[in-house]
Amino acid sequence: MSEPRRVQLQPAYVLHHRPYRDTSRILELFTRDYGRVSVFARGARSARKAGTALTSILQPFNRLLVSWSGKGEAGQLTGAEFDGAVSSVPADRLVSGFYLNELLLKLFTRHDSHPDVFSLYSTTLDALKVDADGVRSLRLFEKRLLDAIGYGLALERDLASDQPLDASQVYRYRVEQGAMRIDGVAEGVDIFSGRTLLAVAREDFADPVVCSEARVLLRAALDRCLEGKELRTRQVMLALRRRDR
Numbered sequence: 001m002s003e004p005r006r007v008q009l010q011p012a013y014v015l016h017h018r019p020y021r022d023t024s025r026i027l028e029l030f031t032r033d034y035g036r037v038s039v040f041a042r043g044a045r046s047a048r049k050a051g052t053a054l055t056s057i058l059q060p061f062n063r064l065l066v067s068w069s070g071k072g073e074a075g076q077l078t079g080a081e082f083d084g085a086v087s088s089v090p091a092d093r094l095v096s097g098f099y100l101n102e103l104l105l106k107l108f109t110r111h112d113s114h115p116d117v118f119s120l121y122s123t124t125l126d127a128l129k130v131d132a133d134g135v136r137s138l139r140l141f142e143k144r145l146l147d148a149i150g151y152g153l154a155l156e157r158d159l160a161s162d163q164p165l166d167a168s169q170v171y172r173y174r175v176e177q178g179a180m181r182i183d184g185v186a187e188g189v190d191i192f193s194g195r196t197l198l199a200v201a202r203e204d205f206a207d208p209v210v211c212s213e214a215r216v217l218l219r220a221a222l223d224r225c226l227e228g229k230e231l232r233t234r235q236v237m238l239a240l241r242r243r244d245r
Contacts, residue, residue: 005075009065010034011083013121014058015101017041027058027077029066030104030121035112038074039066057082061089061097061125073110089125093134099233100124100141103222106229107149117148135215136205142218143203151225153217154178155201167195175221189216 012031020026024042031037041058057064063083068075089097100121108114120141127137146152157164158171159178165171171179173192182191196213205211219234 005071006067006069006078007034007075008067009079010067011118012037012064012066013125014060014062014064015105016060017058025058026074028105030101030108030118031066032115032118033113035114036104036108036110037068038110039068039070039077040074041077041080054080060101062086063122063125087129089128093128095233095236096128096134096138097125099138099231099237102231102233103145106226106231107145114148117145120144120148135211139200139205139211139214139218140203142222143200143214146218146221146225149225151221153200153221155197165194165197167193167198169194171197173197173217175224190220192217 010031010033012029014027015030015036016028017025020040024040027039027041029037029039041054043054057080065081065083066077067079068077070076104117104121108117124137124141128134131137143153153175154177155165157178158181160180165179166181170182170186171192171194172182172186172188172190173179174190179192179194179197181194192213196210196217199205199207199210200214200217205214
């Protein structure tokens with residue numbers, strides 16, 4: 001019989017948590033070396049002082065050092081502490097943070113290690129905590145996430161002519177294939193300026209127009225990876241944009 005796995009002080013974030021029985025929680029963690037991991041946090045909902053302290057630690061967006069043991073699909077949390085200084089995501093950017101979490105939950109299976117994505121997620125959270133506008137940070141996260149999981153966009157050459165993209169031209173972009181220049185007038189959600197495509201390739205989201213068009217492009221690419229899985233946070237974001245208008 002195999003020995004239980006014991007992991008000590010693994011850098012991690014809580015992506016999601018839900019109640020389990022009377023006083024416990026099931027946590028979905030995103031860890032640096034083990035990818036997504038499910039653990040039982042027994043007593044985390046207890047009214048006792050120890051349970052209250054653990055609940056305050058085991059919250060989304062806190063960078064943690066967690067320890068667990070177990071040999072099944074879900075382990076048993078044995079310890080958790082803050083990893084460095086604690087800072088919170090501002091209230092107006094919480095939905096953006098939960099959007100990142102939902103993407104990781106939907107795109108990654110358990111125990112699939114992606115240290116590069118862990119680093120990207122950590123960097124993006126730090127940016128959301130200090131940036132006045134988190135939109136650019138989200139676009140950069142989406143673009144680099146697609147690169148990391150092997151679905152990066154072909155953004156430099158015309159598929160038909162094999163010539164470099166021209167910032168002054170207009171292109172139809174098919175996620176499965178790439179960009180093809182359009183002669184004349186065209187409409188549709190898959191039509192983008194060469195300027196936008198080249199800016200996304202450079203990871204330059206400073207221009208609000210580029211950022212807006214990039215949102216449509218990157219969403220289409222992520223939808224392909226999600227394979228029909230809906231993101232609730234997208235609906236919340238859409239409702240907030242409509243309210244602001």
